[in-house]
Amino acid sequence: MVERSKVMKNFWRGGELFVWMSASGVAFSLLMVAGMLALIMINGLGQFWPGALQETTLKTQETVIGQVVGEEVIPNSVTPDSPAGQRRFRYRVGNRDVFGAEYRWINAADIVSNARPEDLTVVERREWGPAFGRISVGVEGAAAGSASGSSWTTVKNLVERANQLRRRIEHLEREEIGSINYRIEKARLARHALTLSGQLSPGDTEKAGILLDQIAVLERDYLAKTEALERLHKEAGQEVLFLTLSTGRSVRLSLDQVLAVSRPNGMNWFEKLWAYAHNLWLFVSSEPREANTEGGIFPAIFGTVLMVFLMTLAVMPFGVMAAVYLREYATQGSLVRLVRIAVNNLAGVPSIVFGVFGLAFFVYALGGTIDQWLFPEALPNPTFGTGGILWASLTLALLTVPVVIVATEEGLSAVPRDFREGSLGLGATKFETLRHVILPCALPGILTGLILAMARAAGEVAPLMLTGVVKLAPALPLDEYLPFLHLDRKFMHLGFHIYDVGFQSPNVEAAKPMVYMTTLILILVVVSLNWAAVRLRNRLRRRFTASAL
């Protein structure tokens, strides 16, 4: 007994307990980081794997076809008789248009048998998400003569052809008709601009007439193109697949609705890997469908990158200039010290405040004025007087400029005094010293600041919501029409995409895997930028501590 109490006493006195307690803080933080990353990776990366389709027969003689995506103990099923409780499985049964819901719970107790026949097919559709079933009858319509029943190769070839047709339709719609629309709108605005001044000179009248003729020609062109489009649509709609669902019901699938067909149960490991890579590529490179809950996120990635790029262009010269002024040119006194603290603290001001400022200053005040001066013909439709990628980038530039200033100042102050004095002593002017000696030495610091600013900008969402981000942008801010870069356009953003799809879409459950993947991409971008900045900063510190010795 005495021995034991002595052990306890030592334990208490030694304070080991408290050391361990503090260690638990570190352990907990690391667990949270690791857990969160694992969660996002598993949920995000898992979705592209072609999951097996399971055909389950229930006690009620009902058959269910679907991917098993989860299982759990039925809540409140734990009773004294069954301490483990009842289990149930979550099936993704697809066919949202027929079944009403994409997911379904099935109690383990109800299952009679499970099977994974190879002929179960996943049909990716343009609308209503995937459909699961058997392609039973084969083909009907234009290609009926060539098809010999329901052979899998025939089906695949048909889908491939339908996809080619769809690409042609898309090209026609977007490129050709889009371009005509764009030119009509331009001509219309140009004509309106002529009439705005009130009095038309003879030359102006002539110009207006020419524009009117142009519009007429374009409109004829437009009609011809829409007719061609109509024909293509008809052609695409002719071919039909029949899919037998788990309920035995046969569903007609027009081929222009079908994006891809696959039979995951028949795939080998290599084929699955290939399908995985293909799906992943489609996700990053294609456009969203179905209110952003399906398809890809290319416009969001593009918007994020372009916005960050524009922001960098704005923030770099001004941030560096301000830092150089504060550190090299301003008289160091209490005022500069105060300004430094204030700038430093601006980095801690909530981002939404910058968003509010951006909305009032850039969008309403600046944009409204620009519209009145430069784009009066489009009024009352705003051109710059509404949110757009330029205003969003400038708002974020304001938000991140303190980061650049602080990092640049740190870089400048780390340049040893001897360097400056040496350069000045050799007769260089102050600016020459700055340009050829100090700035090259401080470059890593400046870059660190820039990278940190980019990372911060890529992850911010709140200010963007007020200054120009949208859930679905009709066109990218960069295209082949003059002036190529459309600074007034609204844009899509990865972070806002997460918010929008996760919280405002009609079918959150089905969209969740996509959101996880989007999240993963955003985190990858932001965290890798931050790592780069940290590495750069550490190298900078080492370099100058070494040189100071």
Next chain:
Amino acid sequence: MSTDRFTFMFKSVHLRFLIDRLARALITVGGLATIVSILGIFFFLFREVTPLFTQPSAKLTQRLSVPALLLDEGPAQVAVDEHREIAQVFTSGAIQFFDLASGQPIPLDMPAQVKSRQITAMASGGGNAPRLAAGTADGEVLLLKVGIMTEFTDQGERKKRPHIRAGQPIPLTKSPIVRLAYRVNDQGSLLAILSKDGRLLVVRIAADDAGGSHPIITELPQPRGTVTALALDALLENLYVGTAEGQVVHVALSETESPEMRAAYAVAAPSTAVTMLGFLSGDRSLVVMSEDGAVSTWGLVRRADAPSGWTLTQMHALRSHNGPVTAFAPSQRVKGFVTGDIQGNLFLHHATSSQTLLRLAVSEFPIRAVAFAPKGDGLIALDGAGQLSLYQVQNAHPEVTLQTLFGKVWYEGYDQPAHVWQSSSGSDDVEPKLGLLPLAFGTLKGTMYALFLAVPIAILAAMCTSQFMHQDLRAKIKPVIEVMAALPTVVLGFLAGLWLAPLLERMLPAVAGMALVLPLLVVLASFAWHLCPLSVKRHLSQGQEALLLIPILGLGIAGCLWANASIEGWWFDGNVKAWLSNRLGIEYDQRNALIVGIVMGFAIVPVIYSIAEEALSNVPKTQIAGSLALGATRWQTVLHLVLLSASPGIFSAVMIGFGRAIGETMIVLMATGNTPILDWNWANGFRTLSANIAVEIPEAPHGGSLYRVLFLAALLLFIVTFVINSLAELVRQRLRDKYSHG
């Protein structure tokens, strides 16, 4: 070496100095401009907010005398169109329009029904419709449509055309009509009239009976006292009768049942007559004006002890006139109104903010009639001397005062004054409720829950890595924790709302279990370690306890999740939500303060950690070594020496974490229900200032009250975070100076 790097050496000296000077100028201007512009954010926000608190003002723009035809002792009505170009005057003598640009009357054909009759009472139909009712000396009622139509010609020019249309007179009594109330809505129209011989009649005209040929007339029983004023609401259900004894009698009307005298309320000093009754826009607040000049607004409020369940209660008392009130007009868009008195004064009141905004001495004669311009930016008044006065009114944000922003306000439809944020709703008639207190409260609540979780974890972690951990390990772990700070908050918000919230709802018992089990596990682990023989302990370098704890805590968490159902069975009677509701009276919302606390805590752990770590590791190593050499244990050294010396730094770390949490937007936007309620409970949601801005500013009209109040919220966030960060920075710098000299 390329030569161009050194070409500057061969340029002329003048050129080099010129370049130097130019560069200096450029950098100075550019640098200063950048600094000024980012600091200018504050002033810009301030500028957007100030119009909220500017005093309203009014300017007399025009004054003209009306023809003698309009000069009489009878009732009168005035109106002006929205561009303030045409004025309309209606007295017992005639109806006349004036072109305000020239000051001349506009000739107009008067309907014969009006011309041949003497008007003894008149009332407007309410709302924006140009409907009037007039009572005649012969006991008839005339329904009129009097208004100004705006038309656009093909050339886009604006033309205004006054028009008058009158229905056939409806005969009601034999004696002259002295008081009249009139309301029109989709179902029809209702009139209440008082004749000179004291009869009180209610006349209902169905909507499809356009000519008023089949009125349903009901006679009301005599209320106690002499009737002096009438008011009808737009529901066509409530009639208020003011008496000379200072009472208002509430009469419930319905299409199917006979009128019911509900109750009489004393609304003025005893035996002080109620001179006028009127409604604010929306017809929910009754304005009572009495002989002694008192002005107050009243509303039906739910009271359990009242016979009908409702009672008329005074909501706002406004500034009194010195004499009897003779004219009243509500604003057509906000809860403001204007009253005129016998001495020729106009008072501009606002009900929500309980304030009288303006006092205008219009003339020395009694005000006969007054009206707002439709946009609320103008006033027109007719006085006893036949002068028509036009005012331009600057009164953009009458509903916003410090009191309405931060104090309790009695809103229409509420039983008592309350702190409410409810900026927008379907109809224009609903009072905007711009109480910032629930939002400020929500901000504080979210922050507190986040700090509650983050502060212990961050400080413990900082202590561990700075004091107990080997340099090499620390160099690896510190960046990992710090990189958490860079995680986009939208990601955390998404996880909180869509992953954690549903999970926690099911796993609440497991989390309750973790709160007990995890600390216990740490204690057990350290004790087990204490018992380990030295040969085992040797293999662990300093600080690797943390690594050892990761699997232990991980297993603990997994175990709790696994045992979720069992814990629910043992502690919470098998159903945690029912248990919370029954035992503690807590209703569990899926998105609640606990979720925000956990996730926002997660977001600010690295912020606090990073600064606290710096403060702790800046404590001079010599002092620590001294303490250890004198025989103190690691823990004693940390507790009594390091923690004490670094406490200002830790304090500033917590402050900066506080500042971060206050302004956080996306997490709270996504992880709370965004309900602006005043409740500290962990199981329900809240709305913060920042999330509120994000939710509402896209729909706020540019320059409106809501827009500016949201700017005020942004400014508040700015100031609070700026001050907190500055204080923290000051503390840190002081600490740094201390140790760099010491």
